[in-house]
Amino acid sequence: MRIERSLYLNRLISKMHNGKVKIITGIRRCGKSYLLRHIFKDYLLENGVQADHILEIALDQKEFEKYRNPNALYDYVLHHISGGSDYFLFVDEIQLSYKVKREDADLNKIAKEDQDLAYTTFYDILNDLMAKPNLDIYVTGSNSRMLSKDIATNFRDRGSEIRMFPLSFSEFYAMSGTEKADAWAEYVVYGGMPLAVLEPDESERANYLSGLFERVYIADVVERYGVEDAYLGSLIDVVASSVGSLTNPRKLANTLNSVHHANTSDKTVKKYLDALEDAFIFEKAHRYDIKGKAYFDSPLKYYATDVGLRNARLGFRQIEENHLMENILFNELVIRGYSVDVGAVRFAQMKDGRKIEKMHEIDFVVNMGMKRVYIQSVFSIADPDKRQQEITPLLKSGDFFKKIVITSGNSKPHMDENGISYIGIIPFLLDPDSINDI
Incomplete structure (x- = not known):
């Protein structure tokens, strides 16, 4: 049986194309992934969005494991969006993305308190992709390494949070x-x-x-x-x-x-x-x-x-x-x-x-x-x-x-x-x- 989460679907719809990353947060197992990858996806398909214009990256699946590298994720998205048509990017379990040291960064020359800046994270690449006028971005994620509330905090004013609850x-x-x-x-x-x-x-x-x-x-x-x-x-x-x-x-x-x-x-x-x-x-x-x-x-x-x-x-x-x-x-x-x-x-x-x-x-x-x-x-x-x-x-x-x-x-x-x-x-x-x- 499918449980329709109309309240949250409508909240996602209201935030479409708002120039921000949409971040679905909430207690684990409350239905965040299902909302994004089934309910919202079906809405887009029913309203004329082509299936190949919805890019789905489930970082907890073996098929997409390589895109845990934020640079690989960035290259994948740029390769798949073209022209003026609208594209939608879904990244599920975003917390599985790891940080990658920048090639030009020498940690020996960077103060210890600033060494985080020597790494590329998913925040960096999503904030960059957010500037693409034909791309609308949605993410979910929560676990012990990065609970979903952290995701909303790190995007600050560049993210729109949709807080999801149990039924x-x-x-x-x-x-x-x-x-x-x-x-x-x-x-x-x-x-x-x-x-x-x-x-x-x-x-x-x-x-x-x-x-x-x-x-x-x-x-x-x-x-x-x-x-x-x-x-x-x-x-x-x-x-x-x-x-x-x-x-x-x-x-x-x-x-x-x-x-x-x-x-x-x-x-x-x-x-x-x-x-x-x-x-x-x-x-x-x-x-x-x-x-x-x-x-x-x-x-x-x-x-x-x-x-x-x-x-x-x-x-x-x-x-x-x-x-x-x-x-x-x-x-x-x-x-x-x-x-x-x-x-x-x-x-x-x-x-x-x-x-x-x-x-x-x-x-x-x-x-x-x-x-x-x-x-x-x-x-x-x-x-x-x-x-x-x-x-x-x-x-x-x-x-x-x-x-x-x-x-x-x-x-x-x-x-x-x-x-x-x-x-x-x-x-x-x-x-x-x-x-x-x-």
């Missing part, structure tokens, strides 16, 4: 063939990694997701960053078990030291967390003081890029739908292109006859340009006290931006007397413009 709930539901509630129940447990979604046997699906962590993600990060496997695994377990909870490197280090006897420091934990972010395994959300209009250095929140991977890492022992719903919602907002922070509002409340001032949380401050929306993720508001607890920070924000409470289930949108909108998680996720439609 969103709407993508999963569209190909699931099940009722919405059943699709949601499955998605909360197994997530949206494409090969896991296509696996009909639940035990095989679980084994695949567990294996990804051990054989791919942890191995990549350990090799690239030189971290200790045991400590990294323990940190992953701690972060995975507390997605959506406020934390910081010091707190995590204390947990590792007391529970796992790691004897580590907050500085080391920060290095590990950065490595996990670079590999797109977790993503952080900073905490924002809504009234003070400033960011807090600490604490912050971490969310798993795919809840199925998170659940597999924990042996499917902590399937807490309220936390997983919040994680899925965070991912959805990021997929839609929003900048997402954790909101904090300071105000006083009466407790035991005393006025106590403290920070209260708004789950998500969602920004895009001048637009802002506040969102609370609440599993249930059936209890009046719980409902009041959740909406009070929204009412105390001190502004008139849109405010939404997202609950579990399939409830239709409605608005209360305070102007706060309510909607179930399922219809919110299935409507790509739900923030504006509510």
Whole structure:
């Protein structure tokens, strides 16, 4: 079965011929190569591009191994493009390209800090090829030697990044063939990694997701960053078990030291967390003081890029739908292109006859340009006290931006007397413009 990734196809289409290298990034095994070499290629062919005008270089295949030399890749492309017709270059697994010392470079005469300049890299040749008016360039790549986030960084303003995620709930539901509630129940447990979604046997699906962590993600990060496997695994377990909870490197280090006897420091934990972010395994959300209009250095929140991977890492022992719903919602907002922070509002409340001032949380401050929306993720508001607890920070924000409470289930949108909108998680996720439609 073919999974259509229309969101990312349309993003590629929108960036065609923009004079930049298009760089598809994202967690390994989320479908980057398939998007480029099948879905996007089919689009080009269906819209009149000749097959011989699409140059495909898969550097992980024996046939193209010689083009890991950037100079050989450069010569190959120049040989195959001619005239004024448009050509498309796809380079898959670009990180397998190695650097080549320039013939005229004498390392004995070059300062040590400048010796990288004595080598030709794929960045050099792609940036040169980018200037060819009849060539449009697309690359993918990520592994322990060069995770895909590095590729986007090195091209800087000369690259257009298309960040790809595992299947969103709407993508999963569209190909699931099940009722919405059943699709949601499955998605909360197994997530949206494409090969896991296509696996009909639940035990095989679980084994695949567990294996990804051990054989791919942890191995990549350990090799690239030189971290200790045991400590990294323990940190992953701690972060995975507390997605959506406020934390910081010091707190995590204390947990590792007391529970796992790691004897580590907050500085080391920060290095590990950065490595996990670079590999797109977790993503952080900073905490924002809504009234003070400033960011807090600490604490912050971490969310798993795919809840199925998170659940597999924990042996499917902590399937807490309220936390997983919040994680899925965070991912959805990021997929839609929003900048997402954790909101904090300071105000006083009466407790035991005393006025106590403290920070209260708004789950998500969602920004895009001048637009802002506040969102609370609440599993249930059936209890009046719980409902009041959740909406009070929204009412105390001190502004008139849109405010939404997202609950579990399939409830239709409605608005209360305070102007706060309510909607179930399922219809919110299935409507790509739900923030504006509510």
